[in-house]
Amino acid sequence: MHLEQINSPEDLKKLTIPELEQLAQEIRETIIDVVAGKTGGHFAPNLGTVELTLALHYVFDSPRDKIVWDVGHQAYPHKLVTGRRDRFHTIRQEGGLSGFLQREESEHDQFGAGHASTSISAALGMAVAGQLKGEHFHTVAVIGDGALTGGMAYEALNNAGSLQVPLIVVLNDNEMSIAPNVGALAKYLSRIRTNTRYTQAKAEIERLLRRLPQGDLWLELSHRFLDGLKEIVYQTMIWEELGFTYFGPVDGHNIRELIETFQLVKKIRGPVFVHAITVKGKGYQPAEDDPFKHHSASVKVPGAPPSPPKYQDVFGETLTRLAEEDKRIVAITAAMPDGTGLLPFAKAHPDRFFDVGIAEQHAVTFAAGLATQGLRPVAAIYSTFLQRAYDQVIHDVCIQNLPVVFAMDRAGLVGEDGRTHHGVFDFAYLRCIPNMVIMAPKDEDELRHMLKTAIDYERGPIALRYPRGSGVGVPLLGDPHPLPIGKGELLQEGDDVAIIAIGATVLPAQRAAEILAEAGVEATVINARFVKPLDEALILEAARRTGLVVTVEDAQVAGGFGSAVLELFAREELRIPVACLGLPDRFFDHASQASLRKQAGIDAESIARRALALVRQHRGVTPQLR
Ligand SMILES: Cc1ncc(C[n+]2csc(CCOP(=O)(O)OP(=O)(O)O)c2C)c(N)n1
Ligand SMILES: CC(=O)[C@@H](O)[C@H](O)COP(=O)(O)O
Numbered sequence: 001m002h003l004e005q006i007n008s009p010e011d012l013k014k015l016t017i018p019e020l021e022q023l024a025q026e027i028r029e030t031i032i033d034v035v036a037g038k039t040g041g042h043f044a045p046n047l048g049t050v051e052l053t054l055a056l057h058y059v060f061d062s063p064r065d066k067i068v069w070d071v072g073h074q075a076y077p078h079k080l081v082t083g084r085r086d087r088f089h090t091i092r093q094e095g096g097l098s099g100f101l102q103r104e105e106s107e108h109d110q111f112g113a114g115h116a117s118t119s120i121s122a123a124l125g126m127a128v129a130g131q132l133k134g135e136h137f138h139t140v141a142v143i144g145d146g147a148l149t150g151g152m153a154y155e156a157l158n159n160a161g162s163l164q165v166p167l168i169v170v171l172n173d174n175e176m177s178i179a180p181n182v183g184a185l186a187k188y189l190s191r192i193r194t195n196t197r198y199t200q201a202k203a204e205i206e207r208l209l210r211r212l213p214q215g216d217l218w219l220e221l222s223h224r225f226l227d228g229l230k231e232i233v234y235q236t237m238i239w240e241e242l243g244f245t246y247f248g249p250v251d252g253h254n255i256r257e258l259i260e261t262f263q264l265v266k267k268i269r270g271p272v273f274v275h276a277i278t279v280k281g282k283g284y285q286p287a288e289d290d291p292f293k294h295h296s297a298s299v300k301v302p303g304a305p306p307s308p309p310k311y312q313d314v315f316g317e318t319l320t321r322l323a324e325e326d327k328r329i330v331a332i333t334a335a336m337p338d339g340t341g342l343l344p345f346a347k348a349h350p351d352r353f354f355d356v357g358i359a360e361q362h363a364v365t366f367a368a369g370l371a372t373q374g375l376r377p378v379a380a381i382y383s384t385f386l387q388r389a390y391d392q393v394i395h396d397v398c399i400q401n402l403p404v405v406f407a408m409d410r411a412g413l414v415g416e417d418g419r420t421h422h423g424v425f426d427f428a429y430l431r432c433i434p435n436m437v438i439m440a441p442k443d444e445d446e447l448r449h450m451l452k453t454a455i456d457y458e459r460g461p462i463a464l465r466y467p468r469g470s471g472v473g474v475p476l477l478g479d480p481h482p483l484p485i486g487k488g489e490l491l492q493e494g495d496d497v498a499i500i501a502i503g504a505t506v507l508p509a510q511r512a513a514e515i516l517a518e519a520g521v522e523a524t525v526i527n528a529r530f531v532k533p534l535d536e537a538l539i540l541e542a543a544r545r546t547g548l549v550v551t552v553e554d555a556q557v558a559g560g561f562g563s564a565v566l567e568l569f570a571r572e573e574l575r576i577p578v579a580c581l582g583l584p585d586r587f588f589d590h591a592s593q594a595s596l597r598k599q600a601g602i603d604a605e606s607i608a609r610r611a612l613a614l615v616r617q618h619r620g621v622t623p624q625l626r
């Protein structure tokens with residue numbers, strides 16, 4: 001067993017190539033055992049990066065040399081060889097290793113990530129810093145072909161090619177994003193991959209040159225010649241045109257070839273682009289056969305009861321049905337066709353479905369363009385990823401008051417993906433934009449009605465946001481119907497305190513009211529439905545009647561729903577005690593959704609406790625919770 005002896009990348013350097021190959025096998029077995037069998041997590045991407053990781057750590061001296069992984073969902077092998085082997089079984093669990101890279105987790109994690117397409121920019125920054133400080137280290141960005149569809153990657157390539165600093169970009173090309181990779185550039189990569197004329201000629205030239213004295217030097221010089229050859233074969237080579245020296249395609253599972261390539265590349269002074277061909281799911285046949293399905297593994301709890309339908313499935317099916325009648329509806333995803341529940345739509349209405357790649361900014365402005373022509377674009381984007389497109393939301397959609405529907409998935413605390421993926425800023429970042437309407441459903445049935453509301457709303461942009469995972473299990477009866485804009489729902493009346501909740505916190509608020517009732521406290525419970533416009537009449541009536549208010553949201557309190565209620569009270573000069581429950585001013589790490597909601601104090605028991613504390617403090621009574 002070699003893996004047991006690898007406590008840092010230094011230990012790799014003592015191994016021979018056959019030993020490294022054996023180690024690769026052990027790493028694969030560990031990932032299959034732990035991720036597919038115990039913890040769940042990103043699976044096929046990590047099986048594809050094993051040899052790449054070993055070769056990089058063999059050739060470069062991390063942490064002095066900087067290896068920057070894009071997204072970080074494919075960096076489990078990197079974790080295993082950088083001193084975290086013993087904690088690997090805790091990955092994505094509460095208190096355990098993160099599923100992505102975090103600077104505080106290891107000195108080998110050069111840059112925290114979770115969102116795609118940042119690696120080249122960050123690595124370029126490091127390379128430039130090295131130059132400015134007169135420090136000598138190598139900087140390597142490892143980016144997938146999916147992440148390479150993100151605009152930021154091109155902004156960085158554009159900058160790097162002109163700066164001509166030493167920067168190595170390794171493209172981990174497995175022909176897959178989460179779903180099959182899309183776009184003209186994916187087709188271009190595929191042409192390079194399948195064009196064997198250049199690869200064969202290159203291999204032959206390299207073989208001959210290696211035989212010459214000072215073979216490596218000749219090899220380096222030959223790359224100038226090979227550039228010409230490439231241009232003949234491919235007409236133009238985009239990476240070379242951008243100022244990079246191109247190496248590849250190399251077999252991303254051949255450790256010897258990878259090591260030789262990286263050793264060569266190390267000697268080149270300007271920007272270099274290494275194109276490695278990998279297989280997503282490599283070494284585990286079901287994952288190789290269906291890498292889409294095996295992007296992530298989830299572990300089923302034996303004997304668990306069947307879950308209610310997921311919010312995203314209800315969303316996708318409802319939109320598919322609405323689009324049968326309403327030919328204006330167009331669905332857009334930024335590389336998350338499955339996660340957003342849009343696969344049924346893609347199947348039923350292929351001409352009105354657009355996967356634009358990891359390109360949230362483009363997705364939003366593309367939607368704006370569609371809206372100018374009278375269509376009803378629905379941009380289904382995870383709340384956390386819509387952060388990428390903030391200016392597009394303001395500049396391209398809201399200023400022009402275009403009727404774009406934002407279906408913000410994975411709102412609230414998402415669970416095991418952790419701090420980079422929680423969708424908790426959306427109320428705050430959207431609420432301040434003029435023209436925007438914002439809704440959040442209390443359950444999966446209300447989601448259907450909100451979607452219909454959004455589609456029917458002609459007056460401007462409208463957003464609905466809903467959580468990751470299963471709904472609450474309510475029946476989905478009848479056709480979806482529009483809800484009145486800006487109207488909340490009074491769920492129960494009580495005179496001691498008003499609990500005003502939004503979205504996924506409404507049900508816990510109702511449970512909290514039941515707990516309070518047992519202690520003799522009568523609560524009003526309101527499902528606000530709209531963060532903007534607020535149902536001011538309903539909220540003010542309940543606030544004046546009870547004199548005590550608790551707001552609840554699964555989002556940042558600062559700037560969020562609670563803040564909106566406080567602004568209303570300030571404007572109305574209503575001076576009553578208000579407790580705003582929601583996320584405080586800090587980032588939350590990875591854990592189960594239930595645990596995170598408890599930590600944030602937005603589960604039923606916590607809401608009841610806070611409401612009771614308010615009643616005790618301001619009513620001078622001492623009801624007790626049982
Ligand atoms: C800005 C952003 N949008 C969407 C995602 C979701 N996402 C995570 S990994 C991934 C696919 C990445 O593909 P690639 O870089 O080729 O890596 P692979 O999984 O194929 O190894 C996507 C779309 C993300 N992390 N960040
Ligand atoms: C790395 C990444 O961003 C995605 O793979 C993400 O983890 C998917 O999350 P869901 O499982 O919620 O779709």
Ligand SMILES: [Mg+2]
Nearest residue numbers: 144145146176
């Ligand atoms: Mg890929």
